[in-house]
Amino acid sequence: MGSLQSLWKRDFIEKAAVKPLYLEVRRGEIIGLLGPNGAGKTTLMKMFTGIVVPTAGQLRVLGFEPAKRDLYFRQKIALVMGQKSQLWWDIPAMDSLQLLMRYYEIPKNLFLERVHYLASLLEVEPQLQVHIRKLSLGERMKLELMACLLHDPQIIFLDEPTIGLDLIAQRKIREFLLNYHRERGVTVILTSHYMADVTALCQRIVLVMNGEKHFDGPIRAFEGLMGQEKYVKFFFSQAQNEQHPLLIPWHPSFGNQGLEVELRVPEDKLKDVCAAILQNLPVTDFQTEKMPVERVMQELLSRTGA
Amino acid sequence: MNSRFPMWLQTVYVAWSNLLAYRVNFFLLVIGPALVFFFVKFSLWSSIYEQQGNRELAGLSREAMLGYQAMVLIVSLLAQGHNSTRLAEDIRLGRITAYLIYPFSLFEFHASSFIALQSVQIITSSVVFLMAISLGLFTAINLVFVVKGLVLCFFVSLLWFLIQYCLGLLAFWLEQTWVMRVLFQIIAQFLSGSILPLEFFPQGLRDALMFSPFPYLTWVPAKTMLTGEGSIIYAVGILCFWIMVASLLARLIWNRGLRMYTGAGM
Known part of the structure; x- marks a missing residue:
C-alpha cells in the first residue's frame, strides 16, 4: 500500500549533511x-x-x-x-x-x-x-x-x-x-x-x-579527552566476585566467566591499584594500555548519543 | 587545444581496448545490426511485396524499398551507434566522480569513447555496404551522392551523440532513465523514417516533421545517398541548428545536474 501511495505523494526530509x-x-x-x-x-x-x-x-x-x-x-x-x-x-x-x-x-x-x-x-x-x-x-x-x-x-x-x-x-x-x-x-x-x-x-x-x-x-x-586514564586487564586463575572491593571502584568489565576483568584507572593511581590486586588476587597475567582512540570515540559517541 | 589532443587520443585508445575486451560482445555489436537487417527487415519487406504482387508501395518498388532499408542500416551504423546507457549508470552509481577530479572532463571522456565507437562503426558499415552491393540491394550507386550522404552522416552522428548525452545526464534527476531512452529510440526510429520511409506518411505530417530534427537523422541522409535528392547545404544547416540547440541543452543540464550530484557509494 505504501508503495502505491508513494506513486502520488512522497515526503522528503531536508537534512544538512554538514553544519557550519x-x-x-x-x-x-x-x-x-x-x-x-x-x-x-x-x-x-x-x-x-x-x-x-x-x-x-x-x-x-x-x-x-x-x-x-x-x-x-x-x-x-x-x-x-x-x-x-x-x-x-x-x-x-x-x-x-x-x-x-x-x-x-x-x-x-x-x-x-x-x-x-x-x-x-x-x-x-x-x-x-x-x-x-x-x-x-x-x-x-x-x-x-x-x-x-x-x-x-x-x-x-x-x-x-x-x-x-x-x-x-x-x-x-x-x-x-x-x-x-x-x-x-x-x-x-x-x-x-x-x-x-x-x-x-x-x-x-x-x-x-x-x-x-x-x-x-x-x-x-x-x-587525553577522557582524562588521564589507562585500561588495565587482569587474567585470574579463579573466577572473581563482580562486587570485589578492590575492583569495584575502577569500573570493572568482566569477561570469560569472571576469569578476566578490565579496569579504567587514573594514571596517578595505577601503580598502587595494580600492586594491591597482584598481592591479593590470583593473577596469572595482566596488561595495560592507554585510552585508545577507538575507546575515546566510543565513549564520546555514547555520551552524545550520535 | 593541441595539448589536449594526446589526452583524447589516449582515451580513444582505452575505449578501443574496452570495446575489444569482451570478444563475443564485440562481434555481436559489429554483426548484430546486419543480422537483424537480413533476418527481419529483408524478409519482412520481401514478404510484404510478395503479398502485394510486387506492386509499388508509396511509390517505392521492392528493390527501392530493400535498397532504402539497407541504406538505413548503414546510416544507423555510421551515425546512431552511440547510446547513453553507460553515462546514466555511471551518474546513478556515482562512477563519474573520477572525471570530476581528473583534468579531463566527463564530456571529453564520453566524446572520446564516441569517436572510438564510430571509428569501429565506419569499418563495420563499409563491410555492410560492400555486402549490400554484392547482394544487388543498391541498383545504382553514385559516388557523389554517397559522399554527400557521408557528410550528412557526420553531422547526424554529432547530433545523435549530443541527444544521447542529454538523455544520459537526466540521470542526475531520475534514478532510472532506460524507459525514457527506449521510448526516445522508438519514437526517433519511427519519425526518422527508419522503420517506414517518410513517403508512407501523410503529406501534412511529413511537412510538419521537417521542422523537427527527426527526418534528418535517417530519411534525409539515406535518400541523399541513394538518389541525391534535396539540398545538402540546407540539410547541414538544419542539422547544425539542432546540434547547437542540443549542445546548449547539454551544457544547461550538466550545470544544473552537477548541483544534484551526491557521488553515491563513496
Whole structure:
C-alpha cells in the first residue's frame, strides 16, 4: 500500500549533511577526519575535492574554490576512494596509468621514473600488466594509490584507503603513506574507520558528529579527552566476585566467566591499584594500555548519543 | 587545444581496448545490426511485396524499398551507434566522480569513447555496404551522392551523440532513465523514417516533421545517398541548428545536474 501511495505523494526530509564548520589545514599536515557513519566526513571530502557543491559557506583549497573545478586545481589534488575504483576495470593497470600520464601531462621520462619508484615501493611491479578486474583488493588498492600519486599532487584525500584489506596489506599501505609523506611533505586528509590508520598516520584529529565538529587537535590531546586514564586487564586463575572491593571502584568489565576483568584507572593511581590486586588476587597475567582512540570515540559517541 | 589532443587520443585508445575486451560482445555489436537487417527487415519487406504482387508501395518498388532499408542500416551504423546507457549508470552509481577530479572532463571522456565507437562503426558499415552491393540491394550507386550522404552522416552522428548525452545526464534527476531512452529510440526510429520511409506518411505530417530534427537523422541522409535528392547545404544547416540547440541543452543540464550530484557509494 505504501508503495502505491508513494506513486502520488512522497515526503522528503531536508537534512544538512554538514553544519557550519571551521577547519584550517596547514601545508604538509596529515589530518584524520573521524566520526561514525553518516557523520558528514565523506561529504566534507567530497566538498574539498569539488565533487559536491556546498549550499552555503566558504571553502578554499590551495587558494581555489573546489566547486568551480578549475583545471589547475584538479592537477594539484588526488583522491583515493577505498570503496570505489578509479582505474579502468577491463584494461591492464599500465594502460590506466598511461591514460593518467596524458591527463596530467606528465613527461614520459618522469612518468616511467615515477611508475618504477612507486611500483617498487608498493611491490606491485608484476601486477602492472594485469587487468584490474583480475587483481586482489589489496593489489588494486596499491595501484589506486599509485595512480593518484603519479602527478605528484600537493594534497591527497584518502577516503577509507584500507577498507576491506587484510592486516598485512593495511600495514603496508600505512607504511607506504608515512614514507611518502616524509619524503614529499604532501598534505594528507584521511577518513578511516580503522583506528590503526588514524593512530599510525595522523598528527591531528578532527572529530565530526552529526555534521558538526566536536574536536580538533593533536591525537595526544584526543586520547587525553577522557582524562588521564589507562585500561588495565587482569587474567585470574579463579573466577572473581563482580562486587570485589578492590575492583569495584575502577569500573570493572568482566569477561570469560569472571576469569578476566578490565579496569579504567587514573594514571596517578595505577601503580598502587595494580600492586594491591597482584598481592591479593590470583593473577596469572595482566596488561595495560592507554585510552585508545577507538575507546575515546566510543565513549564520546555514547555520551552524545550520535 | 593541441595539448589536449594526446589526452583524447589516449582515451580513444582505452575505449578501443574496452570495446575489444569482451570478444563475443564485440562481434555481436559489429554483426548484430546486419543480422537483424537480413533476418527481419529483408524478409519482412520481401514478404510484404510478395503479398502485394510486387506492386509499388508509396511509390517505392521492392528493390527501392530493400535498397532504402539497407541504406538505413548503414546510416544507423555510421551515425546512431552511440547510446547513453553507460553515462546514466555511471551518474546513478556515482562512477563519474573520477572525471570530476581528473583534468579531463566527463564530456571529453564520453566524446572520446564516441569517436572510438564510430571509428569501429565506419569499418563495420563499409563491410555492410560492400555486402549490400554484392547482394544487388543498391541498383545504382553514385559516388557523389554517397559522399554527400557521408557528410550528412557526420553531422547526424554529432547530433545523435549530443541527444544521447542529454538523455544520459537526466540521470542526475531520475534514478532510472532506460524507459525514457527506449521510448526516445522508438519514437526517433519511427519519425526518422527508419522503420517506414517518410513517403508512407501523410503529406501534412511529413511537412510538419521537417521542422523537427527527426527526418534528418535517417530519411534525409539515406535518400541523399541513394538518389541525391534535396539540398545538402540546407540539410547541414538544419542539422547544425539542432546540434547547437542540443549542445546548449547539454551544457544547461550538466550545470544544473552537477548541483544534484551526491557521488553515491563513496
